[in-house]
Amino acid sequence: MSQIGPVLVDGVIYSAWLFIAAVGLTLVYGVMKILNVTHGSFYALGAYAGASLTGAWLARGYPPMLSYAVLLGGALLVTLVFAPAIERGLLRFMYAKDEVVILLVTYALFLILEDTIKLIWGVNPYFVAEPYALLGSFEVGGLRYPTYNLILVGLALALSAGLAWVLHSTRVGKLLLAVIHDPEMSRALGVNVDRFYLVTFTLGSLLAALGGSFTAPTVSVVPGLGVDVIVLSFAVVVIGGLGSLPGAALGAVIVGLVRSVSVHYLPQVELFVIYSVMALVLAFRPRGLFGLAEPRKI
Amino acid sequence: MKPDRTSLLLGAILAAVVLGGLALPQWTLFILTVAFAQGLVVLGLMLLQRAGLVSFGQALFYCIGAYTAGGLGRAFGTGDLFVQMAAGAAAAALVALMLGFLLARYRGIFFGLLSLALSMIFYGLIVKSEALGSTDGMNLVKSTLFGVRPDAGWVRYAMAVAAACVALGAALLTHRYLRTPLGRLGPAIKDNEIRVEYMGASVRYAIHVNYVIAATLAGAGGALAATTVGHIDPEMAYWTTSGEFVFIAILSGAGSVVAPFFGALVFGAIHTIAYDLSPNTWQMSMGAALLLAIVFLPDGLWSLFLRRKAA
Numbered sequence: 084m085s086q087i088g089p090v091l092v093d094g095v096i097y098s099a100w101l102f103i104a105a106v107g108l109t110l111v112y113g114v115m116k117i118l119n120v121t122h123g124s125f126y127a128l129g130a131y132a133g134a135s136l137t138g139a140w141l142a143r144g145y146p147p148m149l150s151y152a153v154l155l156g157g158a159l160l161v162t163l164v165f166a167p168a169i170e171r172g173l174l175r176f177m178y179a180k181d182e183v184v185i186l187l188v189t190y191a192l193f194l195i196l197e198d199t200i201k202l203i204w205g206v207n208p209y210f211v212a213e214p215y216a217l218l219g220s221f222e223v224g225g226l227r228y229p230t231y232n233l234i235l236v237g238l239a240l241a242l243s244a245g246l247a248w249v250l251h252s253t254r255v256g257k258l259l260l261a262v263i264h265d266p267e268m269s270r271a272l273g274v275n276v277d278r279f280y281l282v283t284f285t286l287g288s289l290l291a292a293l294g295g296s297f298t299a300p301t302v303s304v305v306p307g308l309g310v311d312v313i314v315l316s317f318a319v320v321v322i323g324g325l326g327s328l329p330g331a332a333l334g335a336v337i338v339g340l341v342r343s344v345s346v347h348y349l350p351q352v353e354l355f356v357i358y359s360v361m362a363l364v365l366a367f368r369p370r371g372l373f374g375l376a377e378p379r380k381i
Numbered sequence: 382m383k384p385d386r387t388s389l390l391l392g393a394i395l396a397a398v399v400l401g402g403l404a405l406p407q408w409t410l411f412i413l414t415v416a417f418a419q420g421l422v423v424l425g426l427m428l429l430q431r432a433g434l435v436s437f438g439q440a441l442f443y444c445i446g447a448y449t450a451g452g453l454g455r456a457f458g459t460g461d462l463f464v465q466m467a468a469g470a471a472a473a474a475l476v477a478l479m480l481g482f483l484l485a486r487y488r489g490i491f492f493g494l495l496s497l498a499l500s501m502i503f504y505g506l507i508v509k510s511e512a513l514g515s516t517d518g519m520n521l522v523k524s525t526l527f528g529v530r531p532d533a534g535w536v537r538y539a540m541a542v543a544a545a546c547v548a549l550g551a552a553l554l555t556h557r558y559l560r561t562p563l564g565r566l567g568p569a570i571k572d573n574e575i576r577v578e579y580m581g582a583s584v585r586y587a588i589h590v591n592y593v594i595a596a597t598l599a600g601a602g603g604a605l606a607a608t609t610v611g612h613i614d615p616e617m618a619y620w621t622t623s624g625e626f627v628f629i630a631i632l633s634g635a636g637s638v639v640a641p642f643f644g645a646l647v648f649g650a651i652h653t654i655a656y657d658l659s660p661n662t663w664q665m666s667m668g669a670a671l672l673l674a675i676v677f678l679p680d681g682l683w684s685l686f687l688r689r690k691a692a
Contacts, residue, residue: 118490182490183435187631188675190624194668201661314501314620321494354505362498366483369491
């Protein structure tokens with residue numbers, strides 16, 4: 084039997100990772116009503132960019148402490164290359180279509196991006212463990228944890244605070260809330276809804292890419308990396324309520340803790356438990372824990 | 382009863398498989414059999430699609446069918462295609478009957494997400510169960526037809542013909558079902574659920590029935606695919622497998638019960654050719670094909686035939 088300390092620490096670290104990986108998905112759904120499968124592709128793009136750029140950075144002998152900035156820059160770079168092009172070039176022509184059809188469009192894009200990644204980076208794995216090992220480690224209940232994990236937790240907290248601040252305390256955020264509430268009315272009142280969609284999609288994808296690039300030092304970056312992340316982030320945002328930021332945080336904490344408990348006590352049921360929570364939430368609160376009710380279609 | 386155009390078309394396809402199969406090379410027979418298996422699953426998706434529902438978890442029943450077939454071989458040494466398909470279909474139907482009470486209440490994206498969650502639960506279960514070979518899956522015993530093992534040179538042909546008989550028979554039954562009052566409710570539910578209720582029909586019941594039929598077809602398809610490929614693994618329940626089925630359903634269109642099989646064959650052809658030309662970018666070709674289908678053929682490949690007929 085493990086102790087409660089490591090279970091909690093693992094749970095918090097995993098929750099933080101889940102939040103970073105999933106929050107962009109809920110943002111994009113909340114504003115644009117798109118369940119974005121390419122979210123996983125951006126995660127993978129971020130991971131590849133982070134790993135390859137950091138690897139190059141360290142190989143040149145530049146200061147290793149700045150490799151965290153390189154991870155950030157890598158995520159930003161791939162997002163700016165791909166996200167605006169996808170939104171302007173393709174998605175904006177699809178907004179009139181059904182939610183499920185747009186989902187399939189993003190699925191098609193996901194298939195295309197999977198191979199784009201292979202074309203750019205090849206099929207061999209990338210390892211960049213330096214940023215992970217650089218900060219040393221700390222100990223909880225006899226188990227050692229790399230301090231790097233605290234960066235993830237800090238990043239998650241900073242992101243949630245930042246998003247909440249932008250959304251509720253700035254002019255842009257309030258305009259965005261108006262767009263979420265009623266895009267047509269906002270457009271009529273002179274809000275540039277198209278620009279909000281572009282920025283939201285880019286920001287959502289950037290968050291996914293950040294999740295990928297900051298995970299890259301902890302894993303070996305291989306093709307197919309984003310596939311698991313897609314369905315896992317679906318679970319997180321569905322549990323919290325599609326389109327709800329506090330919901331994504333709650334979903335991440337629930338899934339994180341549930342996974343940590345099951346990994347420590349009964350590892351066989353790990354995936355089973357995560358998706359059972361998702362199914363249970365859908366069964367009793369289909370719009371998620373923080374989701375808003377929608378009137379029945381007539 | 383006078384056979385209609387669709388029934389005649391199904392008969393013609395069967396004849397074409399029986400006769401044409403003699404001339405086709407082995408590998409095309411394999412692709413054809415797999416297309417029949419996938420076509421069965423997509424036929425079920427088409428039923429749901431007509432009612433405006435898209436399941437992102439149909440791989441659940443596909444995988445249940447496959448593992449039932451595999452389990453039969455392991456427990457009783459049975460490799461008979463017909464027994465496997467019947468058992469796979471029955472197992473899937475039973476599970477769908479129970480899950481249907483829950484799922485029939487859901488629409489739109491939530492129906493898709495809940496079915497996705499259910500299939501991922503099953504994936505999580507079999508991926509960790511060592512008795513079923515966890516991530517490695519297991520091999521199936523050699524398949525037989527009515528207890529007889531065809532000669533090595535003929536086994537692909539015999540399997541393809543048997544698969545054609547079952548799949549086209551299922552298509553014929555589905556075609557009949559679509560002409561019953563219950564079968565005709567699908568598009569009405571998609572158009573306006575509340576009016577259907579005012580008419581006195583139960584939407585939930587109709588969706589439940591369609592869901593069970595879809596699962597039965599998927600279970601049979603899974604068993605067929607399992608015994609054709611000879612190996613099963615948990616990937617069959619993973620969301621990417623469900624995604625492929627939805628892909629084929631979009632590609633085919635809901636115009637006719639023949640469409641899913643045509644779509645599955647085209648899918649198999651694109652897959653094979655793309656993989657052959659460039660093994661590292663076949664997914665890109667598939668994605669591009671899906672995009673083109675969504676943009677230019679929103680009603681699927683089948684609409685090509687309909688348009689030509691109208692002109």
